Amino acid sequence: MNPGAFEAIDERLVSTLDDLLDQQSLAPGIVVDALFNRLVTAVLSVPESAADSVLAALPPSRSPAVFRSVASAGEHALERVWADRIIRSPDPVRAFARFPYRENYRLLVEMELAAVRREGTVPRQVLLLGSGPLPLTAFCLADLGIAVHCVDHDAEAIRLSSVLAGRLGTVGVTFEHADAAAATPPRPVDVVLLAGLVGADDAAKAEVLDQAVIHLDPRGLVLARSARGLRTLLYPPVGPPALSGLTVVAEANPEVDAPGTDVINSAILARSV
Numbered sequence: 112m113n114p115g116a117f118e119a120i121d122e123r124l125v126s127t128l129d130d131l132l133d134q135q136s137l138a139p140g141i142v143v144d145a146l147f148n149r150l151v152t153a154v155l156s157v158p159e160s161a162a163d164s165v166l167a168a169l170p171p172s173r174s175p176a177v178f179r180s181v182a183s184a185g186e187h188a189l190e191r192v193w194a195d196r197i198i199r200s201p202d203p204v205r206a207f208a209r210f211p212y213r214e215n216y217r218l219l220v221e222m223e224l225a226a227v228r229r230e231g232t233v234p235r236q237v238l239l240l241g242s243g244p245l246p247l248t249a250f251c252l253a254d255l256g257i258a259v260h261c262v263d264h265d266a267e268a269i270r271l272s273s274v275l276a277g278r279l280g281t282v283g284v285t286f287e288h289a290d291a292a293a294a295t296p297p298r299p300v301d302v303v304l305l306a307g308l309v310g311a312d313d314a315a316k317a318e319v320l321d322q323a324v325i326h327l328d329p330r331g332l333v334l335a336r337s338a339r340g341l342r343t344l345l346y347p348p349v350g351p352p353a354l355s356g357l358t359v360v361a362e363a364n365p366e367v368d369a370p371g372t373d374v375i376n377s378a379i380l381a382r383s384v
Contacts, residue, residue, distance in 0.1 A: 121168040123153045124344070128173055128181060137185040139192050144211075147185055150178075154341045155373060159366055162340035176311075178344040183308050187268075190245035194271040197245075203278040215373050216247035219365075223334060223378045224255075226363040227302060230380060232332050234301045236260075240291040240323060241306030244268040245275065248304065249284050258283040260296040292322040299328045307336035307346040307376050316353035324357070324383050333357055333383075336376045339364060349379050357381035 127150045137143055157165055166175065193210050200206035207213070227234055234257050239249055242261035249259040249272075261284060263269050269288040276284050287294060291309050303323045310316035320333060327333070337349035351359075359381045365374035 120153055120157060120165055124150070124165070124178075125170065125173050127153065128178055131181050131185070136188070137181070138188045143185070147182075150182070151345070151373070151375070154344055154375070157341040159340035162343075165341055166343075175344050179311075179347060182345045186308070187243065190243050191267070191271065194244040194275050198271070198274055198278050203275075204280075207279060210245070210247075213247060215375075217251050218369055218372050219374050219376055220248055220251040222363050222365065222369045222374060223304075225368070226361055226378060226380055227332055227334065230332060230360055232301055232330065236296070236298060236300040236328075237302045237304055238262070238294060238296045238300040238323065238326055239304045239306065240294060240319060241309035242268070242272060242286075243306070244271040246272045246284070248306070250276075250279070250281055253281050253283045256283070258285075260285045260287065260294070260300070262287045262289055262291055262294040264288075264290045291319040294323060294326065296326050299331070300326050301328055301331045303327055303331070303333045305333070305335040307338065310353070311347060313350045313353035316347075316349060317355050320353065321356065327383060331382075332360075333381045335379045335381070337362075337379050338375065339366075339377050342375050342377075345375055354379065354381050356384055358384055 127146055131146050134143055197203045197206045224234065237252055237257055237259045239259050239261050242249055242263050246261050249261050252259050261272060266288045269286050273286040285297065303326065305316065305320060310319055316335065324333060335349045335353065338346040359379060361380040363378040365372065365377060
């Protein structure tokens with residue numbers, strides 16, 4: 112990419128962020144949806160090899176942490192509104208099918224499961240930390256016959272998601288309101304899946320994983336959702352300090368493992384030492 116392209120992307124990112132910060136609410140709607148679509152499109156337009164130049168051009172007041180804060184708030188608002196909408200719908204299955212990012216989650220889970228299976232683990236029980244109000248990951252896994260224990264620190268998120276699961280007729284998914292580090296799944300799990308927004312930095316992620324690994328089957332895997340390149344404006348990257356005491360065995364990269372899709376998260380797989 113030439114310098115002019117970097118400047119254009121930088122301006123588009125900053126102007127979009129400023130427009131989002133100007134909104135009174137980040138709940139989904141015509142304007143907010145369009146702004147987040149513009150932000151994601153700009154992020155995905157930059158290959159990982161060129162991301163450092165764009166990140167370096169961002170003004171200090173518009174750091175990646177500021178972008179991530181807005182993206183996190185928007186994602187949570189989107190899920191809460193849609194969870195409530197689906198619950199209240201006379202046809203919840205049909206309403207759920209209209210959720211705009213359902214296919215993205217299916218592709219993400221597909222990419223992650225392929226990486227898990229390459230490491231010789233056949234997941235039957237998953238502990239999902241940071242499941243959110245609309246636990247797309249859990250529902251995707253349940254569709255494949257995998258049992259999932261969802262944990263979230265937000266009581267309203269757990270209430271909504273458990274009611275939603277009932278309305279959709281989902282089986283094999285259980286719910287727990289707790290901090291991620293205090294999760295108590297009913298049985299040992301094959302995979303501990305750390306959602307991308309759990310822990311704002313490596314220290315916070317390490318604190319959660321240090322406790323979560325006690326629930327792993329001896330040959331189980333930790334799967335920590337991360338981000339690479341410009342995608343770190345949307346989700347925090349997972350660095351080595353977050354995986355202290357674990358051995359990294361693989362990484363799934365959407366530019367390599369899900370090319371041509373809008374999958375944003377990468378995934379790091381690790382085992383207990």
